[in-house]
Amino acid sequence: MTNQAQQPCLKVIPLGGLHEIGKNTCVFEYGDDIMLVDAGLAFPSDGMHGVNVVMPDTSYLRENQKRIRGMIVTHGHEDHIGGIAHHLKNFNIPVIHGPRLALAMLTGKMEEAGVMDRTILQTVAPRDVVKVGQHFSVEFIRNTHSMADSFSLAITTPVGTVIFTGDFKFDHTPVDGETFDMARLAHYGEQGVLCLFSDSTNSEVPGFCPPERSVFPCLDRHISQAEGRVIITTFASSIHRVAMILELALKNGRKVGLLGRSMLNVIAKARELGYMRAPDDLFVPIKQIRDLPDRETLLLMTGSQGEPLAALSRISRGEHPQVQVKTTDTIIFSASPIPGNTISVVNTIDRLMMLGAKVVYGKGEGIHVSGHGFQEDQKLMLALTKPKYFVPVHGEHRMLVCHSKTAQSMGVPAENILIIDNGDVVQLTPDSISKGEPVKAGIELLDASRNGIVDARVLKERQQLAEDGVITMLAVISTDGVMAAPPRVNLRGVVTAADARKLSLWAEREITWVLENRWQQLSRNSGGKAPDVDWMGVQREIEIGLQRRLRRELQVEPLIICLVQPAPGGTPAYKGRADAEPDTRPAPRGGRGGGRDDRRERPERVDRGPRAERPAPAPEPRRELAAVGAAPAAAKVEEPELEGRTRRRRSAAAG
Numbered sequence: 001m002t003n004q005a006q007q008p009c010l011k012v013i014p015l016g017g018l019h020e021i022g023k024n025t026c027v028f029e030y031g032d033d034i035m036l037v038d039a040g041l042a043f044p045s046d047g048m049h050g051v052n053v054v055m056p057d058t059s060y061l062r063e064n065q066k067r068i069r070g071m072i073v074t075h076g077h078e079d080h081i082g083g084i085a086h087h088l089k090n091f092n093i094p095v096i097h098g099p100r101l102a103l104a105m106l107t108g109k110m111e112e113a114g115v116m117d118r119t120i121l122q123t124v125a126p127r128d129v130v131k132v133g134q135h136f137s138v139e140f141i142r143n144t145h146s147m148a149d150s151f152s153l154a155i156t157t158p159v160g161t162v163i164f165t166g167d168f169k170f171d172h173t174p175v176d177g178e179t180f181d182m183a184r185l186a187h188y189g190e191q192g193v194l195c196l197f198s199d200s201t202n203s204e205v206p207g208f209c210p211p212e213r214s215v216f217p218c219l220d221r222h223i224s225q226a227e228g229r230v231i232i233t234t235f236a237s238s239i240h241r242v243a244m245i246l247e248l249a250l251k252n253g254r255k256v257g258l259l260g261r262s263m264l265n266v267i268a269k270a271r272e273l274g275y276m277r278a279p280d281d282l283f284v285p286i287k288q289i290r291d292l293p294d295r296e297t298l299l300l301m302t303g304s305q306g307e308p309l310a311a312l313s314r315i316s317r318g319e320h321p322q323v324q325v326k327t328t329d330t331i332i333f334s335a336s337p338i339p340g341n342t343i344s345v346v347n348t349i350d351r352l353m354m355l356g357a358k359v360v361y362g363k364g365e366g367i368h369v370s371g372h373g374f375q376e377d378q379k380l381m382l383a384l385t386k387p388k389y390f391v392p393v394h395g396e397h398r399m400l401v402c403h404s405k406t407a408q409s410m411g412v413p414a415e416n417i418l419i420i421d422n423g424d425v426v427q428l429t430p431d432s433i434s435k436g437e438p439v440k441a442g443i444e445l446l447d448a449s450r451n452g453i454v455d456a457r458v459l460k461e462r463q464q465l466a467e468d469g470v471i472t473m474l475a476v477i478s479t480d481g482v483m484a485a486p487p488r489v490n491l492r493g494v495v496t497a498a499d500a501r502k503l504s505l506w507a508e509r510e511i512t513w514v515l516e517n518r519w520q521q522l523s524r525n526s527g528g529k530a531p532d533v534d535w536m537g538v539q540r541e542i543e544i545g546l547q548r549r550l551r552r553e554l555q556v557e558p559l560i561i562c563l564v565q566p567a568p569g570g571t572p573a574y575k576g577r578a579d580a581e582p583d584t585r586p587a588p589r590g591g592r593g594g595g596r597d598d599r600r601e602r603p604e605r606v607d608r609g610p611r612a613e614r615p616a617p618a619p620e621p622r623r624e625l626a627a628v629g630a631a632p633a634a635a636k637v638e639e640p641e642l643e644g645r646t647r648r649r650r651s652a653a654a655g
């Protein structure tokens with residue numbers, strides 16, 4: 001928003017898609033106009049418990065929604081269109097221009113989200129030029145990618161033309177015959193391109209990316225040699241791959257059964273729009289395909305990424321109602337795992353093999369090629385467009401760095417290249433490129449409903465629950481600040497070497513400490529008969545104290561939930577056992593002021609002072625505690641050994 005440059009400049013602000021593969025969302029801004037290019041989603045990484053979808057933080061767009069003139073969509077992959085339906089609930093996008101197939105897929109998502117009336121969808125054809133706002137005009141240049149109907153963009157702005165490649169590879173023999181419109185790229189290169197924003201996904205891979213067609217003979221060999229059923233998994237959105245598999249089924253006299261919602265949806269859409277030509281009778285409903293001989297069937301399904309709920313994953317666990325693995329099955333993984341999914345994929349492969357199936361997977365088999373160009377493809381893009389400035393996008397950091405080296409080897413000076421992160425602002429004028437003041441960028445995590453937002457605190461709590469369990473504690477405290485009953489402590493999923501008695505003793509001590517040192521701040525005598533007590537504050541103080549003690553004494557960080565049950569003033573005090581055993585806690589904490597922070601800053605000291613050997617007279621039976629007590633497994637781990645233990649904590653919320 002800041003207008004630091006006197007000279008008007010074009011701002012390009014990626015809100016997602018950098019330092020990652022996923023949730024590509026880019027903002028173009030000039031004067032009063034904002035144009036969006038793509039809005040994708042990403043999938044959660046390990047440790048994002050219960051999170052289904054990752055979205056970019058769009059506060060910048062919400063704040064500036066009055067200036068949004070429209071959106072351009074390059075192609076229909078989830079990492080480019082998956083966020084749109086969600087965003088339409090939060091801010092206005094007056095019009096969306098995009099390819100027919102992508103918009104058909106988007107329509108399905110928008111109907112599901114109930115936002116069909118929030119925008120206008122405009123279909124484009126190759127070389128169409130659309131105007132967005134006063135300052136942008138965008139030409140759609142046909143490119144080649146694993147998804148059909150995909151485009152690169154030539155964006156003409158008052159400061160010059162920007163080429164935004166979208167996802168691409170140079171495939172000269174595309175499955176659908178729609179070749180890359182290289183002549184158009186060269187035309188812009190000839191006229192002068194101010195800046196190139198180019199796909200970096202495979203910048204580390206030397207050579208040219210093989211054409212999609214090259215997997216055909218390999219798949220053909222596996223399918224024709226299969227003795228029993230053929231089961232193939234791939235991305236439903238890999239339209240060309242799916243089209244080839246259908247062609248091969250026809251060629252090999254096999255009927256096709258489809259499994260998985262996205263597989264059914266995408267194939268229906270693509271056939272309806274003519275992106276796949278397959279006769280109706282090629283398809284047999286999954287319930288009837290079992291009646292055909294195995295040698296005449298091919299099952300095409302989701303699950304190439306080991307997603308737990310996808311068809312093939314369920315089959316591998318023997319949980320699919322219609323399909324069970326047979327030892328005569330040939331199962332083909334015609335996809336490579338997205339980096340974060342490798343473990344789920346190999347686990348699925350293991351399970352399928354253990355069930356006796358023949359599983360075909362991996363690089364050496366020639367059954368998968370990437371949809372993103374390699375180094376030589378990227379060089380060709382640079383050669384055709386001859387950009388003055390260069391910004392590598394769509395990739396993790398090392399890929400961006402590698403792509404920038406490629407550009408330098410092609411003669412783009414290092415100072416004309418920017419490596420940026422989400423939220424960075426690229427400022428372009430006819431003769432300069434620079435980074436402006438960044439805007440807010442981050443992630444929004446959506447849970448299964450896609451409505452609830454999982455914030456960083458919730459995520460931290462889920463991680464704590466998963467890794468260290470939970471301790472709940474009930475404290476009864478009277479309004480005049482005395483502990484009226486022994487605390488009741490419950491453990492779930494906590495492994496600790498401390499016995500039950502010790503834990504409740506520690507709980508008592510924390511309560512006593514809070515009552516002695518914090519009560520004055522937390523209660524206010526407003527003149528009435530009972531003082532005003534900040535019970536939430538009391539709970540929080542007790543939680544923090546116990547948390548710190550457990551971290552220090554046992555090196556565990558369970559989630560601690562303290563509930564305080566207020567008792568009327570004048571309730572007799574429960575006389576704790578605090579005197580029965582010496583405290584191992586460091587010297588009493590400071591008085592007023594710092595609150596929680598003064599405790600944190602105290603030098604950590606593991607005091608292994610005299611351990612209480614004599615059994616304390618238990619004033620009351622503690623049933624809850626005895627029941628869950630100290631987990632037996634932990635008994636062998638004594639506290640001292642625990643000390644240097646390095647704790648693994650995934651910082652999934654970061655980034």
Ligand SMILES: [Zn+2]
Pocket residue numbers: 075077145147167
């Ligand atoms: Zn793509």
Ligand SMILES: [Zn+2]
Pocket residue numbers: 024077079080167394
């Ligand atoms: Zn992509």
